[in-house]
Amino acid sequence: MSKNFYWPVGSNEAKDRLGERFSQLHLDTKISASHAKPLTNADPVVVPIYHSSTYRFKTIAQFDEPNHGSNFVYRRCGNPTTENVEVVINEIEGGAGSLLYNSGLAAISAVFLEFLGAGTHLISMSPIYSGTSSFINETLKRFGVEVTFVDVEKEANFAEAVEKSIKPNTKMIYFETIANPTMAVPDILGTLEVAKKHKILTCIDATFSSPYLIHPLNLGVDISLHSCSKYIGGHTDVIAGVVTVASYDNWKKLKLQQLTTGSSLSPYDAALLTRGLKTLALRVDRISENAQKTAEFLESHPKVSHVYYPGLESHPQHEYAKQVMSKFSGMIAFDVGSAENAIKLVESLKLIIHAVSLGGTESLIEHPLSMSHGKQLLRDSDGPTVAPGLLRFSVGIENVEDIIGDLKHALDQL
Ligand SMILES: Cc1ncc(COP(=O)(O)O)c(C=O)c1O
Numbered sequence: 224m225s226k227n228f229y230w231p232v233g234s235n236e237a238k239d240r241l242g243e244r245f246s247q248l249h250l251d252t253k254i255s256a257s258h259a260k261p262l263t264n265a266d267p268v269v270v271p272i273y274h275s276s277t278y279r280f281k282t283i284a285q286f287d288e289p290n291h292g293s294n295f296v297y298r299r300c301g302n303p304t305t306e307n308v309e310v311v312i313n314e315i316e317g318g319a320g321s322l323l324y325n326s327g328l329a330a331i332s333a334v335f336l337e338f339l340g341a342g343t344h345l346i347s348m349s350p351i352y353s354g355t356s357s358f359i360n361e362t363l364k365r366f367g368v369e370v371t372f373v374d375v376e377k378e379a380n381f382a383e384a385v386e387k388s389i390k391p392n393t394k395m396i397y398f399e400t401i402a403n404p405t406m407a408v409p410d411i412l413g414t415l416e417v418a419k420k421h422k423i424l425t426c427i428d429a430t431f432s433s434p435y436l437i438h439p440l441n442l443g444v445d446i447s448l449h450s451c452s453k454y455i456g457g458h459t460d461v462i463a464g465v466v467t468v469a470s471y472d473n474w475k476k477l478k479l480q481q482l483t484t485g486s487s488l489s490p491y492d493a494a495l496l497t498r499g500l501k502t503l504a505l506r507v508d509r510i511s512e513n514a515q516k517t518a519e520f521l522e523s524h525p526k527v528s529h530v531y532y533p534g535l536e537s538h539p540q541h542e543y544a545k546q547v548m549s550k551f552s553g554m555i556a557f558d559v560g561s562a563e564n565a566i567k568l569v570e571s572l573k574l575i576i577h578a579v580s581l582g583g584t585e586s587l588i589e590h591p592l593s594m595s596h597g598k599q600l601l602r603d604s605d606g607p608t609v610a611p612g613l614l615r616f617s618v619g620i621e622n623v624e625d626i627i628g629d630l631k632h633a634l635d636q637l
Pocket of ligand 1: 326327328329352354399403428430431449450451452462463464580
């Protein structure tokens, strides 16, 4: 080892700041000074986890400078590790700013609470993620927000049905790029035309398509959001959400709200997103390829009555999907005829894991009626109906032959 490989005497910020006085401090004070940052020339390749809950001010005057001289005062209000991810996602999405939240639902509820209020009217696509629909039905309605659900499957022309639902107090149109759990795809471009014509704010949950496949803001959406717990994180080890807005004014409103509601993301979770994001394109390319082949296999299988995958020509809204995506992500819904068959199938799988959630490297499957969407059905009397035999399948990055082999084996048990 070279003599210069290591310097035995390091330096740290407390020592540098206190100079001679550092060596005169009491032992227990010196020990407690271990918090001070090291002074090194190190230039880490990976953004470090800044876990400090507070930041030093050099002068009182600094507090009065724009952004207090830096964006960082107190962790709830801003954190370098978190901000790094916000900058990257905003760049991918082409927005005026992004904000990370401590879950996808925290991101969704922040948007609803900021832009809707008593006496305003929301038009929401249906079906949507059950947690979102619960928030709309149980919280927004309680705060005096009027809601109209427009069924993306029943309505032959979704954009026209949205337009027919507009009232003088309609403030927001909310939809998903691909509906959870049925994989219906709304006419995004048609709906945006309607929204622009009537000057109504649009917000889309693009979780299922990921920010790699669709860029909603470039299409004219005002607010794009994701549960980062899915494709962005990509490794089933983080719960987070992100909102990206087209207008800086809207970003400021959400940022001010976040300071007071305390919904920002922890830097540990932001570090997981930093890592996950790096392979988003690789993962979603592989997953889309696997999903297309798996959907084609399922479509040809006699025990499967319906397959819903936006990349299949048989998908009722395949043409709408093609308008906004060239690949179709990894979410498939398929019907095996009855709840009994569905349950038997998930319990017979060996490689594919029976669990809620989606968008990770591993293939996951769930039965919406028993798991993610059962409660929603009980709450929305006029809400969507999820077929009893429907399964929601999140295709992973495994070798597609093994995914298909596992499904084939389980289907043979029915
Ligand atoms: C489409 C969609 N949006 C939002 C969410 C909520 O995200 P989170 O679980 O990160 O709160 C989910 C969760 O499954 C989802 O599927």
